[in-house]
Amino acid sequence: MSITVLGAGAFGTALAVALATRGPVTLWGRNAGWGRENPRLPGVTLPDAVTVTGDLPQAARADTLLLALPAQKLGVFLADHAALLDGKTLVSTAKGIDLDRLTGPSRLIATACPAATVAVLTGPSFAADIARGLPTALTLACTDPIRSKALQQALSTPVLRLYRSSDVTGAELGGALKNVIAIAAGTVIGAGLGDSARAAIITRGFAEMTRLSARLGAQPETLAGLSGLGDLMLTCSSVQSRNFRFGHAIGSGTDFDASTTVEGAATARAVTRLAADLGEDLPIAAMVASLAQGEVSVENAMEHLMNRPLKEE
Ligand SMILES: NC(=O)c1ccc[n+]([C@@H]2O[C@H](COP(=O)([O-])OP(=O)(O)OC[C@H]3O[C@@H](n4cnc5c(N)ncnc54)[C@H](O)[C@@H]3O)[C@@H](O)[C@H]2O)c1
Ligand SMILES: O=P(O)(O)OC[C@H](O)CO
Structure with missing residues (x-):
């Protein structure tokens, strides 16, 4: 499974750091010129296995895309880039309800990208804790049981333990x-x-x-x-x-x-x-x-x- 994190804020960066312990990860940000230490996550140097890019078409080539944008920005982002994102496995990490559409990230994704597999990664986790490799347990929710198991395997590490749920x-x-x-x-x-x-x-x-x-x-x-x-x-x-x-x-x-x-x-x-x-x-x-x-x-x-x-x- 090839993995890209879309959104280079504190959480996207922390996830990229954690997943880089398993293999190469691409981290896309709209302002990605900050080198190997993201000011949004001070004190954390990116490992070599993380490739930072501002090139969205290149980043979106991965089959699994983790969306680490704020909830109020997600709807427009998905609509603007649906042609690149549809058909992929899209995992939302946003924790909010869209104020204009009164819906959560999963329906925003399904509306903009009807051919995508939708999943949600959520649970108690501060970006700084994940980036430091502190033990963390999260919920991975997806209605497709095969995809759900594959994502659980691919996104878990020895210190990041994912529990599956079908209740997105x-x-x-x-x-x-x-x-x-x-x-x-x-x-x-x-x-x-x-x-x-x-x-x-x-x-x-x-x-x-x-x-x-x-x-x-x-x-x-x-x-x-x-x-x-x-x-x-x-x-x-x-x-x-x-x-x-x-x-x-x-x-x-x-x-x-x-x-x-x-x-x-x-x-x-x-x-x-x-x-x-x-x-x-x-x-x-x-x-x-x-x-x-x-x-x-x-x-x-x-x-x-x-x-x-x-x-x-
Ligand atoms: N920080 C945490 O500890 C944490 C933990 C779990 C979940 N989350 C969730 O992750 C989501 C992101 O939070 P964060 O902490 O990374 O926020 P952040 O403020 O650190 O970063 C947000 C990022 O989104 C980018 N962004 C904003 N609008 C954009 C747009 N239109 N197009 C592209 N990029 C855009 C910004 O440039 C920034 O890099 C939130 O929903 C938050 O609740 C955060
Ligand atoms: O800093 P907050 O309040 O956005 O919380 C971050 C995470 O959601 C905690 O799980």
Whole structure:
């Protein structure tokens, strides 16, 4: 299997480094002139087995392409380059819901590239950890059982352990929705509301994740796995997470670099629209959408959440 990673941000670069322990990997980036150390992943020197290129037609010759672009950029990228990508095995690593189309990466791929085999690679994993070779476990979701096993074999290493799933919808929703809840958790901690409040927001946030995912066709057990609960735990508990740090900045009223990829901000807005269409009540996601757009103060948002009508768990 020949492998190219499309998208030379922190995660694409980390995946290329990890997979280079198995053989040659091509890493394509639109700005690929930074040499052997990507400023998005400082302190990591690319091994010789990684070829960096800005030539997309050449990079897309591989049969398996890992898409490591932000979710809000993926739809246009796929549409622009469908002629190069269709018919390939396309593995999305993006953790978000497209705000314009209200859909996850797998449907974006299937729409733009109907002849492609679609897979999703997701789960608790910071780029820096993967690039350092720290032990990591991920979910590889694909509905084609033969292709799924082949991908699992090809993308696993002694320190990167992939579990298979056929629930593509559940796997990608877990990864997208946990980013929204991580912003909420960061906000709680940034505002000094304490660890008990964080535990409450994570747990009630998980209830929102499973409720919406079930309405969209996901299996509950997928949400309880690495791609859902596992990634939720990681992202809500670590300052390595950009989503958590973004929330922390909101909660503490401090500045945040707007060029940082924070998937949960746009995804919260997408989730709020999806929930309205489905008649689902997702108060934490709605709160994150409002906070991220500066429409509500942290104090008012928390007061609103705490004073909703009392209910059964
Ligand atoms: N960083 C992590 O730890 C991590 C872990 C797992 C999953 N992810 C997911 O991977 C995805 C990418 O995140 P990241 O951390 O690599 O982000 P990043 O901000 O480090 O990099 C994003 C990359 O996408 C490129 N890009 C943006 N728009 C583009 C376009 N239109 N065409 C081509 N390239 C474009 C940028 O140039 C940049 O290199 C996100 O969905 C994220 O949730 C990230
Ligand atoms: O830095 P974040 O918040 O985008 O999180 C990175 C990964 O998704 C963690 O699994």
